[in-house]
Each structure stands twice: as C-alpha cells, then as structure tokens.
Amino acid sequence: SAGIRGNGGVIMLSASSISMDGKLIAKGGTESGNGGKINTVSSTLDVSDTSVVDAGSQSANGEAGEFNVTSAALTVDQTFASFLSKTLDTTKVNLSALKDVCIAFGGCSGNHQGSIAVLADATITKLSDSRTSLVMNAQADLNIEGNIVGADNTPLDLILQSKESVVVSILASLRAQNITITAPTIEANGNLFAYGSGNAGGPFMALFATRLVV
Numbered sequence: 283s284a285g286i287r288g289n290g291g292v293i294m295l296s297a298s299s300i301s302m303d304g305k306l307i308a309k310g311g312t313e314s315g316n317g318g319k320i321n322t323v324s325s326t327l328d329v330s331d332t333s334v335v336d337a338g339s340q341s342a343n344g345e346a347g348e349f350n351v352t353s354a355a356l357t358v359d360q361t362f363a364s365f366l367s368k369t370l371d372t373t374k375v376n377l378s379a380l381k382d383v384c385i386a387f388g389g390c391s392g393n394h395q396g397s398i399a400v401l402a403d404a405t406i407t408k409l410s411d412s413r414t415s416l417v418m419n420a421q422a423d424l425n426i427e428g429n430i431v432g433a434d435n436t437p438l439d440l441i442l443q444s445k446e447s448v449v450v451s452i453l454a455s456l457r458a459q460n461i462t463i464t465a466p467t468i469e470a471n472g473n474l475f476a477y478g479s480g481n482a483g484g485p486f487m488a489l490f491a492t493r494l495v496v
Contacts (some may be wrong), residue, residue: 287311290318290337292431292479296386300324305334310344317347317373325354325383325391329365338372338400338412350376354383354394363404363428370438371410378415396421396445402453404428408438415439420446424465426472427451432458434477448491450474460486469495 290308300322308318313330317337337347349369356379358366369375380486381396398420400406405428416438418424424444432438440458447467450456454472461476468491476485489496 285311286305286313288315290316293320293479294323294349294386295321296323296388298324298385298388299326301328301330302333304332304490305336307334308337308347309340310339310341312340314341315339316343316345317348319348320373321350321352322342323352323383325385325394327351327353327356329362329487331361331364335365335369336372337374346372346374346412348374348376350378350385352378352380354381355379355396356406357400358398358406358428359403360404363400363406366416367405367407367409370406370408370414370416372412372414374415374417377417378419379421380411381421387450398421399423399429400426400428400454402427402451404446405413408432408436408458411435411437413437413439415441417441417443419443422446424448425451426454429455431455432477435458462486462488462490464490467491467493467495468478471495486493 329488382392384390438458438462442463448465449469450472452471457475476487
C-alpha cells in the first residue's frame with residue numbers, strides 16, 4: 283500500500299491451488315492515489331470467513347483498485363459471497379473462469395470447466411458508497427441462482443459475460459446501478475433491476491445476445 287501519496291502496489295499469486303485465510307492489501311495513499319491491483323491465478327480458489335482483499339482508495343479523489351481472479355471454474359456459495367461483499371465495498375472485482383489456465387512456473391492446463399455459478403443460497407451485497415464494479419466472465423456457462431444486491435446509494439456496475447450462455451434463474455435477483463449482460467444465449471427469468479443514483483447518473487441496463495429469453 284501507499285503511504286500519504288501514491289497508488290497502491292501490485293500483489294500477484296499464482297499456483298495450482300490457492301487457499302486464502304489472511305489479508306491482501308494494496309491501498310492508495312491517504313491524501314492522493316488510486317488503489318492497486320491484486321491478482322490470483324489458479325485452478326482452484328478457496329476463501330474463508332477471515333479472508334480480506336482491499337485495493338481501495340483512501341483519498342477523496344482516488345479510484346478503487348482491482349481484485350482480478352482467474353480460475354478454471356468458480357462456484358460462489360455464501361462464504362464466497364460474503365467475501366466478495368466485503369471486497370466490493372472498496373475494490374473492483376473481476377472474476378474469470380477459463381478452460382485453459384496458465385500457472386506461473388507451473389505451465390498451462392486445459393479442458394477445464396470454464397464456468398461460473400452463483401448458488402441459490404448465496405447473496406452478494408454492496409454496502410459502501412464507493413463506486414465499484416463486479417465483472418463475471420465465463421468461457422463456458424454463467425449461471426446465477428442467488429442474489430447480487432446494491433442500492434441507490436451504493437453504486438455498483440454489474441457486468442456478466444459468457445462465450446456460451448448466461449442464465450438468471452427465476453428466484454435470482456440482480457440489483458445494480460448499471461447491468462450489462464453479453465452472451466450468445468441469455469435466459470433472464472429472475473428479477474433484473476437497474477437503479478438510479480444521485481452521485482453518478484444512471485440507471486442503465488443492456489442485454490446483448492443472439493438468443494434472448496425473458
């Protein structure tokens with residue numbers, strides 16, 4: 283992290299399996315500077331109730347940093363959802379699930395699932411007034427059965443992308459200032475709500491697909 287002035291640094295973790303129980307911090311300076319970048323690349327990623335990632339800005343004019351996750355597949359249960367909720371209060375989160383994953387000093391492996399699933403009992407909640415974003419990018423299917431929730435005073439940009447399909451189940455709820463979904467097939471059976479904000483305009487919702495089921 284920076285001290286008084288300056289951007290946060292860069293943290294890079296790369297291993298076949300990563301288990302996070304501690305803290306990864308890359309904050310911007312207290313008077314000026316943007317948040318840094320925290321990157322993980324792995325076939326599997328496990329988090330716990332004690333996991334903390336913070337690449338936020340501590341200054342009034344700074345921008346949030348990024349937490350970038352690349353994995354073979356990602357399943358968001360309530361423990362993972364709670365971890366993401368804490369992270370989104372300060373940091374932009376980018377989740378990528380790829381069929382081919384390359385590990386530093388460990389080579390590349392292929393034929394992975396490349397999918398992302400948010401389980402029905404999982405709720406990701408944005409609580410702070412700092413503007414952040416959640417990007418989910420799946421090379422295969424992206425299935426949302428749980429909830430991703432923000433409010434008009436907790437600005438969140440939600441971007442869902444898949445090379446195959448994005449499915450929002452009938453009991454799922456997505457609430458963000460801006461929602462963008464891109465995939466060859468989109469099935470939006472649940473509740474999608476884009477809200478306005480007095481801080482940064484909005485709302486905005488866009489669904490880009492060859493086949494759209496609403």
